[in-house]
Amino acid sequence: MRKIRLLTIPVLCIAGLASAGSQGTVHSITLPSIRTELKAGEGKGITETLCAACHSLDYITMQPRFSTAQWTATVNKMIQVMGAPINENDARKIIGYLAAQYGTQNEGRR
Amino acid sequence: MLCGRCTRRAFLKTAGAVAAMTALGDIPATLFADERRLVKFPEKTDLILLTSRPPQLETPVHYFTEFITPNDALFVRWHIANIPTSVDLREWKLKVGGNTERELHLSMEDIKKFEKVTYTAVIQCAGNGRSFFEPRVAGGQWKNGAMGNVVWAGARLKDILNAAGIKAGSVDVSFDGLDEGPLPPVPDFVKSLPIDKAMEDDIMVAYEMNGSYMPLLNGFPARLIVPGWYGTYWVKSLTEIAVLPNAFDGFWVKSAYRVPDTPCGCTPPGSPQERTIPVTRMTTRSLIVEPADKAQLPRNKPAEIRGIAFSGGYSIREVIISVDGGKTWKEAELGKDAGRYAWIQWKYSWRPYKPQQYTLMAKATNSIGESQPFEGLWNPSGYLWNKVEKIEVVVI
Numbered sequence: 001m002r003k004i005r006l007l008t009i010p011v012l013c014i015a016g017l018a019s020a021g022s023q024g025t026v027h028s029i030t031l032p033s034i035r036t037e038l039k040a041g042e043g044k045g046i047t048e049t050l051c052a053a054c055h056s057l058d059y060i061t062m063q064p065r066f067s068t069a070q071w072t073a074t075v076n077k078m079i080q081v082m083g084a085p086i087n088e089n090d091a092r093k094i095i096g097y098l099a100a101q102y103g104t105q106n107e108g109r110r
Numbered sequence: 111m112l113c114g115r116c117t118r119r120a121f122l123k124t125a126g127a128v129a130a131m132t133a134l135g136d137i138p139a140t141l142f143a144d145e146r147r148l149v150k151f152p153e154k155t156d157l158i159l160l161t162s163r164p165p166q167l168e169t170p171v172h173y174f175t176e177f178i179t180p181n182d183a184l185f186v187r188w189h190i191a192n193i194p195t196s197v198d199l200r201e202w203k204l205k206v207g208g209n210t211e212r213e214l215h216l217s218m219e220d221i222k223k224f225e226k227v228t229y230t231a232v233i234q235c236a237g238n239g240r241s242f243f244e245p246r247v248a249g250g251q252w253k254n255g256a257m258g259n260v261v262w263a264g265a266r267l268k269d270i271l272n273a274a275g276i277k278a279g280s281v282d283v284s285f286d287g288l289d290e291g292p293l294p295p296v297p298d299f300v301k302s303l304p305i306d307k308a309m310e311d312d313i314m315v316a317y318e319m320n321g322s323y324m325p326l327l328n329g330f331p332a333r334l335i336v337p338g339w340y341g342t343y344w345v346k347s348l349t350e351i352a353v354l355p356n357a358f359d360g361f362w363v364k365s366a367y368r369v370p371d372t373p374c375g376c377t378p379p380g381s382p383q384e385r386t387i388p389v390t391r392m393t394t395r396s397l398i399v400e401p402a403d404k405a406q407l408p409r410n411k412p413a414e415i416r417g418i419a420f421s422g423g424y425s426i427r428e429v430i431i432s433v434d435g436g437k438t439w440k441e442a443e444l445g446k447d448a449g450r451y452a453w454i455q456w457k458y459s460w461r462p463y464k465p466q467q468y469t470l471m472a473k474a475t476n477s478i479g480e481s482q483p484f485e486g487l488w489n490p491s492g493y494l495w496n497k498v499e500k501i502e503v504v505v506i
Contacts (some may be wrong), residue, residue, distance in 0.1 A: 028196040029326045030150035032161035054292045056163035056190055064246035074248055081365065083295025 036061055043097030050086050067101040155182040160250050164188035168255035174399045174418055177455055179258030181319050186327045187235050189299045194347045195287035195425035197331055201251035206425050208352035211275025218331055223495035231337035236389045239495025245380050247492040254397055256410050259453045262335045263315035268309050282358040283308040285334050288347040302358035307340045312337050337451035338423025340365045340389050363388055375494045376487035383490050391422035394481055395496035396429055396474040403501040409465050419474035420453035428475045431458040435469035462505040472499040
């Protein structure tokens with residue numbers, strides 16, 4: 001029994017070597033770098049900087065069109081619940097940008 | 111023959127060819143959000159990009175023609191940005207402790223000494239289908255691809271907990287993985303199960319997926335398997351199991367992944383939830399895999415409608431199919447039953463005669479009578495989606 005078990009580790013490593021950058025017992029991957037371009041508009045820079053500190057910007061572009069109230073709730077959740085260090089002034093700019101570029105008021109303008 | 115992956119243009123061409131369909135000219139553009147980007151992540155095949163950091167990748171639905179979802183095609187869903195990209199099995203240990211007689215630090219070799227169990231189980235994200243909610247809700251905008259049917263193998267959680275020796279008065283068991291928040295205040299992704307649930311026979315610490323090690327993005331070297339329950343509990347790249355003498359109050363259980371405390375887990379569309387409970391067991395659902403929505407079929411030729419169905423831990427008793435928008439229903443033929451946690455494949459043979467648009471529907475019922483609603487149930491976080499399947503095809 002013991003012999004068989006000892007054999008499983010090398011087998012796993014060889015398998016790992018074939019598909020991922022594994023060496024010996026180390027199993028490693030390299031994540032691709034994927035860029036998401038946000039729409040031009042006032043507040044784009046600060047939105048990119050502060051939001052991308054914690055997550056990729058496709059988190060924004062993926063969402064359905066939200067009202068200003070919904071974007072406000074989302075940004076507040078990031079600050080109050082997820083701990084994003086964003087001050088009130090910056091939060092206002094981010095909400096303004098998101099509501100203008102990814103809001104319901106611009107429905108149809110994709 | 112089938113227009114497997116219809117682009118909007120191909121569909122509009124079809125629509126143009128069928129006089130009866132001119133009314134469809136003003137379909138909202140959101141219906142064609144199908145134009146999603148495919149990306150290649152390590153150890154994975156091309157998957158649909160929802161987000162890249164942390165990765166949320168969706169399985170293209172055509173993989174669901176296969177009974178078992180291949181490792182490289184299974185969806186990916188992480189919650190916080192710092193995900194593990196390297197694991198050294200000489201160093202990796204699973205710590206088991208808390209309210210236990212002893213603290214264990216198990217290597218992979220140690221875990222493999224426990225009796226090995228194997229079963230097939232559907233893994234599905236609680237937010238699968240969120241993009242179909244109306245009104246729309248915030249969160250990962252999954253279509254149907256945040257699920258898969260996988261053969262899992264590993265050690266019983268119960269055996270591991272018993273080896274540590276659970277002390278009297280234990281309430282919950284928490285599970286932490288290698289992922290961490292990008293900044294200290296971001297709540298670490300830790301989930302918990304009530305102790306009685308954790309001690310059920312079928313909960314597993316899995317180290318194999320379809321007979322192989324699991325991709326890092328799916329939780330290498332070991333992940334929790336809670337068959338019948340949504341994937342949120344299936345903590346990836348496990349590092350610590352803690353038995354708690356109190357109720358776990360971490361963010362991802364206390365505040366996130368919750369649904370209204372109502373029999374349907376739903377509220378009237380657009381209205382808030384008041385009392386909430388954690389999402390747990392999966393609702394019963396089906397999916398029409400072939401033909402694809404908006405496909406065109408040749409008339410007077412045999413056409414097979416095929417799909418899958420599953421529920422939260424109870425076998426599927428019946429799948430019924432309608433080809434006339436729900437006026438009449440017939441039973442589909444069910445494929446092999448790989449146990450109550452697996453999905454079942456079904457098929458229905460059909461020969462459409464008239465060149466027109468057909469509305470195909472599928473509705474599954476499990477062995478305790480749980481089925482699917484005709485109107486999608488709604489809750490503010492977009493969980494439990496299981497509306498009766500409905501697609502349109504054009505016969506020409």
